[in-house]
Amino acid sequence: MQKKGTPSHPSAAGLAQAGHRASSIIRKTLITMALGMFGAAGALAVVQPADGNLPIIQQARQILPLPESFHASLAAEPSAESSPFIQTTQIRRGDTLADVLQRLNVSESGLLPFLTHDKSARSVYKLYPGRSFHAGLDSEGSLAWLRYNHTPSAIEDGQTVSKWLEIKPDGKGGFSASEEFAAADTEIRVSEGTIVNSLFGATDAAGIPDSITMQMTDILGSKVDFLRDIRQGDTFRIVYETYSHQGQSVGSGRILGIEFTNGSRTHEAIWFKPENGSGGYYDFKGNSLRAAFLRAPLKFTRVSSTFGTRKHPVHGYTAQHKGIDYAAPSGTPIHSTSDGTVEFIGWQRGYGNVVIIKHHGKYSTVYAHQSRFAKSLKKGDSVEQGQLIGYVGATGWATGPHLHYEIRVDGKQLNPQSVDLPIASTLEGGDRLAFNKVSNQYQGHFQLLASARAIPGETAQVASR
Ligand SMILES: [Zn+2]
Numbered sequence: 001m002q003k004k005g006t007p008s009h010p011s012a013a014g015l016a017q018a019g020h021r022a023s024s025i026i027r028k029t030l031i032t033m034a035l036g037m038f039g040a041a042g043a044l045a046v047v048q049p050a051d052g053n054l055p056i057i058q059q060a061r062q063i064l065p066l067p068e069s070f071h072a073s074l075a076a077e078p079s080a081e082s083s084p085f086i087q088t089t090q091i092r093r094g095d096t097l098a099d100v101l102q103r104l105n106v107s108e109s110g111l112l113p114f115l116t117h118d119k120s121a122r123s124v125y126k127l128y129p130g131r132s133f134h135a136g137l138d139s140e141g142s143l144a145w146l147r148y149n150h151t152p153s154a155i156e157d158g159q160t161v162s163k164w165l166e167i168k169p170d171g172k173g174g175f176s177a178s179e180e181f182a183a184a185d186t187e188i189r190v191s192e193g194t195i196v197n198s199l200f201g202a203t204d205a206a207g208i209p210d211s212i213t214m215q216m217t218d219i220l221g222s223k224v225d226f227l228r229d230i231r232q233g234d235t236f237r238i239v240y241e242t243y244s245h246q247g248q249s250v251g252s253g254r255i256l257g258i259e260f261t262n263g264s265r266t267h268e269a270i271w272f273k274p275e276n277g278s279g280g281y282y283d284f285k286g287n288s289l290r291a292a293f294l295r296a297p298l299k300f301t302r303v304s305s306t307f308g309t310r311k312h313p314v315h316g317y318t319a320q321h322k323g324i325d326y327a328a329p330s331g332t333p334i335h336s337t338s339d340g341t342v343e344f345i346g347w348q349r350g351y352g353n354v355v356i357i358k359h360h361g362k363y364s365t366v367y368a369h370q371s372r373f374a375k376s377l378k379k380g381d382s383v384e385q386g387q388l389i390g391y392v393g394a395t396g397w398a399t400g401p402h403l404h405y406e407i408r409v410d411g412k413q414l415n416p417q418s419v420d421l422p423i424a425s426t427l428e429g430g431d432r433l434a435f436n437k438v439s440n441q442y443q444g445h446f447q448l449l450a451s452a453r454a455i456p457g458e459t460a461q462v463a464s465r
């Protein structure tokens with residue numbers, strides 16, 4: 001392994017100049033890496049097409065000096081047992097400090113009172129779910145240091161920095177705490193999984209952080225109804241950023257690419273920033289995924305993912321039942337699937353408390369059986385895609401709490417799951433050309449992953465839970 005500051009890989013610019021030979025060498029290296037440490041990490045951003053001055057190169061430049069921390073991060077990976085003296089845990093919803101310390105196997109007397117009372121440690125008062133703690137323990141199991149990575153990444157003076165609270169024994173039986181920060185290393189990670197029971201089951205098994213899983217469901221929210229459409233055997237590949245400091249992962253960033261196969265359909269999303277616009281996600285054909293309609297009016301969360309269609313009898317779209325039912329506990333928030341204006345809000349026979357939203361063109365959507373409406377929402381109000389409009393209930397003709405959702409075109413109900421919803425926008429001109437290069441690159445990455453898996457005897461780590 002190389003020392004810091006002497007990267008073992010050529011720079012992105014150098015790579016581009018060196019042309020095909022260099023990139024094919026890198027490509028081979030990559031395959032080896034993909035085989036050896038699949039699912040844990042990857043350095044895919046190192047692969048650059050020979051002809052490209054692509055936006056992604058910016059990304060690569062950021063990453064290239066870090067191959068050694070890429071290896072270090074493997075050692076510090078929470079799931080890896082190779083660092084017996086560094087313990088890592090992520091904050092879970094409802095955690096107390098005592099819970100966190102217990103999971104870290106930290107049992108220093110006086111530490112908990114210090115953390116809860118000392119002003120220098122005040123950033124530990126706020127435990128953000130998903131953020132991480134690291135504890136360094138010596139060979140006797142005594143605490144050497146404790147870190148709370150409360151701010152995995154922040155931009156300061158145009159640089160990405162990571163901020164954390166560092167606690168150390170003061171050598172006199174007490175502790176001292178200080179706020180620290182350092183430039184964060186950005187890394188690109190590649191993971192894939194197969195859904196057996198649930199999306200979270202698969203992403204957990206693949207070591208994918210919750211924030212990345214949630215991004216995935218947001219990004220593909222116009223293509224896949226994650227509450228109803230997920231099937232056993234669905235597969236995904238994700239390329240995403242993570243931030244690390246001194247080889248320790250301190251948080252995750254943005255998804256750069258996804259390929260998601262849902263039943264017989266494969267959806268893909270690539271992060272791209274048009275020249276004069278803000279960045280967003282596009283499919284391989286350059287169509288924006290920020291579509292006019294979301295597939296589902298309920299948000300996918302760790303909790304909602306367990307509602308399941310098996311627990312409650314919920315109807316699909318039939319000749320008699322012209323809508324889609326979502327089983328969900330009473331009080332689950334309901335979100336408008338598209339921009340529009342409130343055409344009706346109130347009681348209708350059968351529907352109970354119902355909101356009808358009129359959208360652009362001939363579309364309207366219906367949200368029935370609500371327990372209550374969003375505060376102060378009224379007829380004529382304009383609503384945005386994703387805006388809260390009410391809460392799941394069992395009003396009207398409903399045997400249990402669920403949301404009955406309809407899409408109407410010219411007032412006629414259509415099957416929300418099969419209706420072809422309008423596309424928001426497509427990249428054109430120079431943006432399209434630039435995008436095509438990025439898109440080809442990612443398609444290559446995904447194919448590389450697929451071929452790595454296909455080599456007999458080398459089993460890629462595939463989530464199977
Ligand atoms: Zn219904």
